[in-house]
Amino acid sequence: MSGFLALLPFWTAAMDFTPTDERRMLADTLGRYLATEYDFEARKRAMAAPDGFSRAAWAGMAELGVVGALFDEAAGGFGGAGFDVGTVFEALGRSIVVEPFLGTLLAGRLLAAGGADGELLASIIDGSTLATAALFEADGRYDAMRVAMRAERSGEDWVLTGTKAVVPMLEAADVVVVSARTGGQGAAEAGISLFAVRRGAPGVEVRGYGLIDGARGGELRLDGARLDASCLVGPEGGAAPLIEAALAAGVVALSYEALGAMGAARDATLDYLRTRVQFGAPIGKSQVLQHRMATVEIEIEQARSAAINAAASLDGDRHTRERAVSAAKYTIGRVGTLVAEEAIQMHGGIGMTWELPLSHYAKRIVMIDHQLGDEDYHLQRYIDLGQRGSPAITPQDLAS
Amino acid sequence: MSGFLALLPFWTAAMDFTPTDERRMLADTLGRYLATEYDFEARKRAMAAPDGFSRAAWAGMAELGVVGALFDEAAGGFGGAGFDVGTVFEALGRSIVVEPFLGTLLAGRLLAAGGADGELLASIIDGSTLATAALFEADGRYDAMRVAMRAERSGEDWVLTGTKAVVPMLEAADVVVVSARTGGQGAAEAGISLFAVRRGAPGVEVRGYGLIDGARGGELRLDGARLDASCLVGPEGGAAPLIEAALAAGVVALSYEALGAMGAARDATLDYLRTRVQFGAPIGKSQVLQHRMATVEIEIEQARSAAINAAASLDGDRHTRERAVSAAKYTIGRVGTLVAEEAIQMHGGIGMTWELPLSHYAKRIVMIDHQLGDEDYHLQRYIDLGQRGSPAITPQDLAS
Amino acid sequence: MEIGFTPAEEAFRDEVRAFLREKLPPRTAAKVLGSKRLTRDDLAEWHALLNARGWLAVGWPADQGGPGWTVMQGFIFDLECALAGAPRVIPFGVKMLGPVLMKYGTEAQKSHYLPRILDGTDWWCQGYSEPGAGSDLASLKTAAVRDGDHYVVNGQKTWTTLAQYADHIFCLVRTDASVKKQEGISFLLIDMRTPGVEVRPIVTLDGEHEVNEVFFTDVRVPVGNLVGPENAGWTVAKYLLTHERTNIAGIGESMQALNWLRRIASRETSNGRSLDRDPLFAARLARVEIDLENMKTTNLRVLATAQRGGAPGAESSMLKIRGTEIRQELTSLTRRALGPYAQPFTPEALDDGFNGEPVGPPDAAPVAAEYFNNRKLSIYGGSNEVQRGIVAKALLRL
């Protein structure tokens, strides 16, 4: 790891990028756990397990407090800030962990924001209940506000109909937080509600499948699924702000996961460049590869800055937060593709083999661009947010 | 010059890229003339002349038939095809000639298409009358259909009011072909008419200025300028197709001019890389610069192919022609910026000096992107043309 | 002025199309156009159909069984095949070993092997790369030691494409370790059914098995299988590497990929409209489309030179670099176009006889895998870094 990365991983206080002691401890603990319990072979075993992840590792990390770090005290956790989420996900990215963290983060934050009961949240945080979030649909692409799933009242109950696309770790989930329209249409923010759907409820159909990055996902079909009134999460028709905030945390998570994975891919590539000999010299002596790796390094640092900006914005006002979030995901998408493609190219054929961890890092990095909105989606969103009335940058802007 | 460029400069018949004998002769004649009469010092003198170009060189080239090559026989010329225009302008680009060819090409083709009298065209072709075209306005940016200048009938006459922007070589022009609205508004194609405005007519105000690439341009203000009926060129209100066709020829001209200038800049850079010694070796031994020059070379060849496609399309159907024209100008814009910036960068400081021809080539190449529509304008236009109903590529498409 | 083929070339193209309509098995074409997996039988069948028509050995002289086509005809043929969804002819026998044998083989080798290449009796693969010898091929270590009438071969080859289908392999082997590395190499034909030959699959990042490692342990090869003089293998190898370059830019494949991409982009929606009307995506699509239009003409210009006898040298490197960049960009955009549905990985959907319900859009299954698989395009056949070096040195004289 370069000195630059090691020195300045976080922005945790005004002008002070060193992590707090708590976060440093969390990072150390998780890093140690993953190094000993979750090497590349263990990851393969986790992928081959019935659920597509390791129940033991999940329980182990929950016990270490890794899940709790994703939530604030009000939700029963002991973290929940952007940099807490970042600390966890960067470590996960470094080991390309396939455990169900993203779904847990999204569902847990939605449930907490929606005032779900503490018992459910506690069981999510202690690892005994698995939760995920189903917020996207085939026709909505990356827009979580384009919800076609309908929820209609039937007496005291709700009846839900529609399909959710590529839900992370759907099969194993005990609870799925789904978005559905109780009003409005198209991509209107008004009229979207959230529901907690229990595993195996009638009218709930799950189709699971593997993902190219090694994790699992699924299609969730609700065909007149009947839920009682207690399943409504948050205000009826007013869930859009909750969803936006949860997705902001999700983007921070994915951005840091990408940073972890990009760092590992970069380090593997540097090692290869230093040791692989062709024409009598390490290929890292090639000036062309040196300059391209310099660009890779600069871009990764820019991506880290983007992730820092997004993490720092999580508790800020909506406009600042959403601009920073879209800027980060755009940057991560753009840089991730570059890093993954350059890492494979510089490895040559060996970089394309299933056997080498590098190829799996590359796949994960590229697939992060396909979760919660890609480079183009977030660039356009950044533009649209700006045109809804952002002032030109002022001297004050730097400190905001 | 690389062998590749030398071998395949034109596409002049089915699958045969060698130039016709006539064009080869034209290229040779013009090339010889420019080499002896229009070196870099002569160009400086031309720029310093009162008109901003060399009357003697202009007359000399007209006498050689260079102007006539831009027009077909019906117009009194002896060429006029896309590859004729290309032959002339590539040679002009190689010597960054500042003579009034672009305005002449545009105005001449508009006049010919509009059925102007043969005497005027003959005097343009023999070099005795200077013509230019004023088709763009400040608020229209690169869209020649966004015409705000009004032409209103007053008895038998027309009265024109409005301003035209950055008209090439305006001050010296004896005749300016201007577009004005006799109907319609905004960017509507219907309602645009052409008029031939004579130098010094009442209500005609000219403000000339130098351009950063060494040529001259000007603002044309018509303040109730009164023209007699004979000044109308082509159908009243129906000039849009004439303008589009003339601009297509203009884009072919600029594309080939850019190819000539890019070739010269590339050659100068290769020479510099071969001869400039730093750290005991020619800087061209740097692998990084080698790879970047390889990219430059590949891009220039792609740009030449784009220009060939546009030149070949000039006589074809409108849709094919306009797609090829926008594809070419987009490509030339993109590649031109790359070539100009890389040429300067690889030269280092010396590449930024006024003294070195290279810097003037770079300026001309970049400024070509600011004439008749830039990279972004033509990419968007290419997209819009496609969405107006282009079929998907079929096997037949390659031969079309 | 019209851009296009000559009337004779147009007529030829019609002939190719008619043949493809009549003979190309629709089941095979559907697999190719849908990026499904081909079986060994699919490939062998197409090989036989081409051979029956006399169109298999495109680069061979007419008197050796080649069709006697011009360079341009070869290009048109490749193009039409790609657009129609014909499988690529496995090149190792027909395009590589055949010309080598014609130039360097003994009469016995020619009369034995050439007919068997054409009729498909022998299925060849190529034993060049080794774990320590990739771009730096001359560093290869697989040793062939003379022992009476045989060479005894020990060592390992890698990245051996479709070795799992092959029964023969042509190899570069080291026959003299005491001289400069290029000078001790020989070109040897090995029957893979000989004891001591072992093929182990390499699974690539997309989960596919296309390449292999081939191990040689005391493999006895008759000295009659040596092609060219002993220790002259580098010359033979160089001849082979410069041969057969008409389709290096992969224009047909890229046109096919563009069709696929366009279909997906016109169907996928973004912000309530079709993706090809999304400003950023439309711009990406237009850029690569224009680049491909330009590339077609660039390729035709190179071919026109070759047609007139100018041998394309470093120009091939330009075509290879830009052609592979375009193909990679096309599969990259197709991956982007699918949005979230680029993630599902259902390799079983690519097999013969799969009739499950697809995940997401009907044509999504191969897309992301193909994107990752196509990273190989800029690596193999001389990496794009190697090709840029060739352009700089040979064309630009740097």
Add this chain to the structure above:
Amino acid sequence: MEIGFTPAEEAFRDEVRAFLREKLPPRTAAKVLGSKRLTRDDLAEWHALLNARGWLAVGWPADQGGPGWTVMQGFIFDLECALAGAPRVIPFGVKMLGPVLMKYGTEAQKSHYLPRILDGTDWWCQGYSEPGAGSDLASLKTAAVRDGDHYVVNGQKTWTTLAQYADHIFCLVRTDASVKKQEGISFLLIDMRTPGVEVRPIVTLDGEHEVNEVFFTDVRVPVGNLVGPENAGWTVAKYLLTHERTNIAGIGESMQALNWLRRIASRETSNGRSLDRDPLFAARLARVEIDLENMKTTNLRVLATAQRGGAPGAESSMLKIRGTEIRQELTSLTRRALGPYAQPFTPEALDDGFNGEPVGPPDAAPVAAEYFNNRKLSIYGGSNEVQRGIVAKALLRL
């Protein structure tokens, strides 16, 4: 969690702003913000105003006349100055020679020169590059031969920024041609009013006169003007080159350039709407804006390290590369934004006292010229190629 400065730093920033509001001459600020030409007097005036406030010699120790600021204060000061339109302090005396003299100068040199740098009595320029010694600076040939109490200097320097305003130049000269090239170089102070010194302008492609050639013909320089030991000039030069890097990314300048670009893009129209709503242009604008946002944070991270005592080394190269790329992209977009009006070249509009009618939009005149002028950013101060090499070697250990 909030990104921002500490309360003390906020207070400092307010102090800087108050000073700028009060003291920065509005006429000068208007020129800077409008990319007009500054006169020598404009520069000298600002120099004096800063000196009067004690804020001129930012990098100097407090006991030598520096303000005693932290790294972060220096950054805030540079940023606020750029945003307010203050001219950059000419660095050759204050930022370069000053620290060199403090480290290597004799007591006599320090007591003579340092006060004169501060009060503006001496105006320094830098004599490093030569026609044959650019990136390869150690190849310099300008010779200084000892003759009694003097060196006799013969040779030529080039790219000497603002030599036309200067009366002193510090030079690297060759004092021993018989040893390894880095070992025979000395650091020499030369009064430009000495006979034999000639300054000739170099006009750059934008028509501006900013750099010069400086010729030395038998120029006699007292040996007391040698800084550091004879033949130790390379060490002195390296010290100077690594000094003063807080503002290498040019964040303030880029923010200023972004403001300018936004103003133009919101006013220019394309297809009947403002240019910043044109999809392709809006995307270009957003990309560079995001890149700059990221760069701000990257820069602050490096400064935070420096603040804690970690000396930024290769990180400076990263800031230089990306910072200049962003600045170049911003001027490139501003040029694009003007459309056809990027072409007119009216250098007279950049001078004091011009009150003609502008051609095209009011702020168009400097834009294209500045785009071309800013090509220098990736060339000077160690080209971006040199910087990438440093990153690869020092940071990535390749």
